[in-house]
Amino acid sequence: MSTNKKKFNSFLSPGHNACAGCGQLSAAQSVMRALTDDTILISSTGCLEVTTTAYPQSSWQLPWIHSLFENAAPVASGIKAALKKKKKKTKVVIQAGDGATYDIGIGLISGMWERNEEIVYICYDTEAYSNTGIQASGSTPWGANTVTTPAGEKSFGSNQQKKDMLKIALAHGLNYVAQSTTAFPDDITNKVKKALATPGPSYIQILSPCVPGWKIKTNQAGEGARLAVQTALYPLLEYTNGELSNSSINKNFKALPVSDYLSIQGRFKHLSEAEIKQIQALADKNLKLFKL
Amino acid sequence: MKNNLKTQFLEGSRAVSLTVANIQPDVISAYPITPQTHIVEDLAKFKAQGKANYEYLLAESEFAAASIVVGASATGSRVYSTTSSQGLLLMMEVLYNASGLRLPLVMTIANRAVGGPINIWNDHSDAMAMRDAGWIMLFAENHQEAVDLHVIAYKLAEEFNLPAAINIDGFILTHSFESVIIPSKKDIKKYLPAYKPALGTYLNPERPVTLGALFTPDHFWLEKRRIDEDLKNILQVFPKNYKDWKKVLPSESPIKALLDDGLVEYCGPKNPETLLIAMGSIVGTIKECLKKDKKTGILKIRSYRPFPAKSVKKIIANCKNVAIIEKAMSSGANGPLYSDVMSSLSGFKGVSSNHIVGLGGRDINIETIKNIIKSAKRTQTKFW
Numbered sequence: 001m002s003t004n005k006k007k008f009n010s011f012l013s014p015g016h017n018a019c020a021g022c023g024q025l026s027a028a029q030s031v032m033r034a035l036t037d038d039t040i041l042i043s044s045t046g047c048l049e050v051t052t053t054a055y056p057q058s059s060w061q062l063p064w065i066h067s068l069f070e071n072a073a074p075v076a077s078g079i080k081a082a083l084k085k086k087k088k089k090t091k092v093v094i095q096a097g098d099g100a101t102y103d104i105g106i107g108l109i110s111g112m113w114e115r116n117e118e119i120v121y122i123c124y125d126t127e128a129y130s131n132t133g134i135q136a137s138g139s140t141p142w143g144a145n146t147v148t149t150p151a152g153e154k155s156f157g158s159n160q161q162k163k164d165m166l167k168i169a170l171a172h173g174l175n176y177v178a179q180s181t182t183a184f185p186d187d188i189t190n191k192v193k194k195a196l197a198t199p200g201p202s203y204i205q206i207l208s209p210c211v212p213g214w215k216i217k218t219n220q221a222g223e224g225a226r227l228a229v230q231t232a233l234y235p236l237l238e239y240t241n242g243e244l245s246n247s248s249i250n251k252n253f254k255a256l257p258v259s260d261y262l263s264i265q266g267r268f269k270h271l272s273e274a275e276i277k278q279i280q281a282l283a284d285k286n287l288k289l290f291k292l
Numbered sequence: 293m294k295n296n297l298k299t300q301f302l303e304g305s306r307a308v309s310l311t312v313a314n315i316q317p318d319v320i321s322a323y324p325i326t327p328q329t330h331i332v333e334d335l336a337k338f339k340a341q342g343k344a345n346y347e348y349l350l351a352e353s354e355f356a357a358a359s360i361v362v363g364a365s366a367t368g369s370r371v372y373s374t375t376s377s378q379g380l381l382l383m384m385e386v387l388y389n390a391s392g393l394r395l396p397l398v399m400t401i402a403n404r405a406v407g408g409p410i411n412i413w414n415d416h417s418d419a420m421a422m423r424d425a426g427w428i429m430l431f432a433e434n435h436q437e438a439v440d441l442h443v444i445a446y447k448l449a450e451e452f453n454l455p456a457a458i459n460i461d462g463f464i465l466t467h468s469f470e471s472v473i474i475p476s477k478k479d480i481k482k483y484l485p486a487y488k489p490a491l492g493t494y495l496n497p498e499r500p501v502t503l504g505a506l507f508t509p510d511h512f513w514l515e516k517r518r519i520d521e522d523l524k525n526i527l528q529v530f531p532k533n534y535k536d537w538k539k540v541l542p543s544e545s546p547i548k549a550l551l552d553d554g555l556v557e558y559c560g561p562k563n564p565e566t567l568l569i570a571m572g573s574i575v576g577t578i579k580e581c582l583k584k585d586k587k588t589g590i591l592k593i594r595s596y597r598p599f600p601a602k603s604v605k606k607i608i609a610n611c612k613n614v615a616i617i618e619k620a621m622s623s624g625a626n627g628p629l630y631s632d633v634m635s636s637l638s639g640f641k642g643v644s645s646n647h648i649v650g651l652g653g654r655d656i657n658i659e660t661i662k663n664i665i666k667s668a669k670r671t672q673t674k675f676w
Binding site: 037038039040042049050053054055058060061062063064065066067068070071073075076077078079080082083085090107110111114115 | 321347350355365368371386389495501506
C-alpha cells in the first residue's frame with residue numbers, strides 16, 4: 001500500500017479505529033507534529049499498529065513498517081544501515097507500547113542502543129498489554145488490577161513494582177532520555193524535536209491512558225495523564241547527556257495527593273487506605289528524586 | 293577476490309564469504325554460531341581490510357540479526373545473513389515474517405543438528421524446521437555448488453520477492469578444503485543486476501508505503517496463496533536460471549550427470565533398479581559408492597523448496613526400489629524428504645524405504661551406503 005503525499009494535515013490521518021478517547025493515539029498525534037516528511041516509522045505489534053493499518057487501509061502518511069512484536073529496534077537498525085549505505089539523512093523513529101519495550105523487546109532494545117545509531121525510540125506507556133485485553137506488563141504499577149493481576153479477596157492487584165525504563169536507557173549512555181504524558185501535547189512535540197536533534201539514540205516514554213485498561217471514561221484520558229504529573233507519580237522529565245535537565249517537580253511544584261489520580265481509575269478502586277499510602281510513598285520519593 | 297576462472301583451493305566458508313562479498317550486499321548482519329563462524333569472521337575481515345563496502349552490523353542474537361536484515365531489505369537494500377542450528381530456530385518468527393513481507397533476504401545455513409541433547413555436528417534438522425516458512429531452500433553438495441547456489445539464490449529471491457536459504461553441511465562443507473572457482477564481481481554482474489526495487493514497494497520518504505499491515509481473514513489467505521504460487525512459479529524459471537549461470541561460470545562435475553535441470557540432478561544408469569534420493573554433501577559419498585554399481589542411481593534434490601515434484605516423479609517412474617536417504621527426522625512420522633517425495637508419486641508401484649542417516653554428525657561411509665542399497669528392497673524406515 002503506498003499513499004499520496006501531503007493529502008492530510010497530519011502524518012497520522014483520521015479514520016483509524018482506536019477506542020474513543022484513546023490516550024495513545026492522542027499522544028501519537030503530538031509526536032507526529034515534531035516530524036518532517038523525511039522520516040521512516042517503525043511500529044511494534046500493538047494497538048497503534050492494529051488500529052491504523054487494517055489492510056487495505058492505512059492511516060500513515062509516512063513510510064511505515066511493522067514486522068513483529070519484539071523487533072522494532074533491530075528492524076530500525078537495519079533501516080538506519082540501509083540509509084547510511086544510501087547516504088541518506090532520513091530520520092528513523094520507533095513507536096512501541098510498554099509490553100514491547102519493557103518486556104519482550106528489551107534485549108533487542110539494549111542491542112540497538114549498543115550500536116549507538118541515531119534512532120528515536122518512543123514508548124507509549126499504557127501500563128499494561130492493552131491490545132490483548134489488559135494483561136500486566138513490566139510497566140504495570142504496584143496495586144493495579146489487570147486481568148492477569150486481578151484484585152480479589154486474596155489479592156490487591158499487581159504485587160510487582162513498575163520497571164524503571166528511564167534508568168535502563170540512561171545506563172546505556174543515551175544522550176537524550178525524556179518522559180511525558182498525553183496531557184501535555186506541546187511537551188511531547190518539543191521533546192521529540194529535541195530527540196531528533198540529538199546525536200545517537202534517544203528514548204522518550206509517554207504515559208498514555210488506556211480507556212478500557214484504566215477503566216476510565218472516554219473523556220478522562222487527558223485528566224488521568226495530567227493528574228499523574230500533578231501527583232508526582234509520573235513527572236515530566238528530561239535527561240540531557242545523562243543529567244536531569246528538566247523536571248515538572250520544580251520550585252513551584254505542589255503535589256496533589258495520589259488519591260486524586262487513583263480515584264478516577266477503576267483499576268485502583270479496590271485499594272485500601274493502607275495500600276494507597278504505599279503508593280503515596282512512591283510519589284513522595286519521586287519528589288526528592290526528580291526535584292530540580 | 294580476483295578471478296580469471298582460476299581454480300583455488302579453499303575452505304568452504306571462505307568460498308561462500310568470497311562469493312557473498314562479490315555479490316556486493318548493502319547490509320550484512322549475523323550472530324556467531326558454530327559451524328557458521330568462519331563465514332561471519334571472513335565477512336567482518338573483508339570489511340575491516342577495506343576490501344568490501346557493505347554495512348556490517350553486530351547483533352546481540354540471531355533474532356536481532358534476522359530483524360536487522362528485514363529492516364534493511366524493507367528499505368530497498370540487498371542483504372545477507374548466515375546462521376546454523378539453534379540460531380536458525382531463534383530466528384524462526386522473523387523467517388516467516390520475511391516471506392510474508394515479501395523481502396528477498398538471502399541466508400547461508402551451515403547445517404547442524406538441533407538440540408537437545410546439545411550437539412554441534414552436522415545434520416539437516418535445522419533446515420527442516422523452516423521448511424514451511426515460505427523460503428526458497430537450496431542444498432549444496434560441494435563447495436562449487438555452494439558458490440553457484442548463492443548467486444542463483446539472489447537472482448531468484450530478488451526476482452520473486454521471496455527470501456532464500458542456501459544449505460551447506462556444517463563442518464563437512466564449511467570447514468573442508470576443495471578446488472573451487474570464485475566468480476568475480478564482473479562475472480556476477482553479468483547474471484545478477486544491481487538490486488533496484490520499484491519506488492512505492494519499499495520504505496522511501498519520496499513515496500510513503502505501509503509495510504506489515506494487519507490482514508483480516510478476507511485478505512490473509514489470498515496473500516498466503518500468492519506466496520505459495522510464486523514459490524511454485526520458481527520451478528518454471530529455475531532450469532533457465534541455472535543454465536544461464538553455468539554459461540557465466542562453467543564448472544565441471546567430476547561425475548557426469550544424466551540429467552540436470554538445476555532443481556534436481558540425476559547420476560546413474562538410464563533405468564536404475566534402485567534409486568537413491570538425497571540432499572547435500574552425502575550425495576558426494578553416494579556418487580563415490582556408485583562408481584562400480586550399474587544398477588543404482590542417485591537423484592540429488594538441489595531445490596527443496598519449491599519442491600520439484602514433477603522432476604522427481606519423472607525419474608522415479610520406472611524404478612523398482614526407491615530409497616530416500618535424509619539427515620533429518622520428523623519424530624512420530626516418516627522423514628520430511630520421504631514425505632515430500634512420496635506425496636509427489638501418485639501411482640508408484642515399487643518399493644520405497646526411508647533411511648535416516650548422519651544425525652548429529654554420525655559418520656556415513658561407503659559401507660553404510662552399500663548396506664542401504666541392499667536394504668532398499670524392503671519397505672521400511674531405518675536409522676543408520
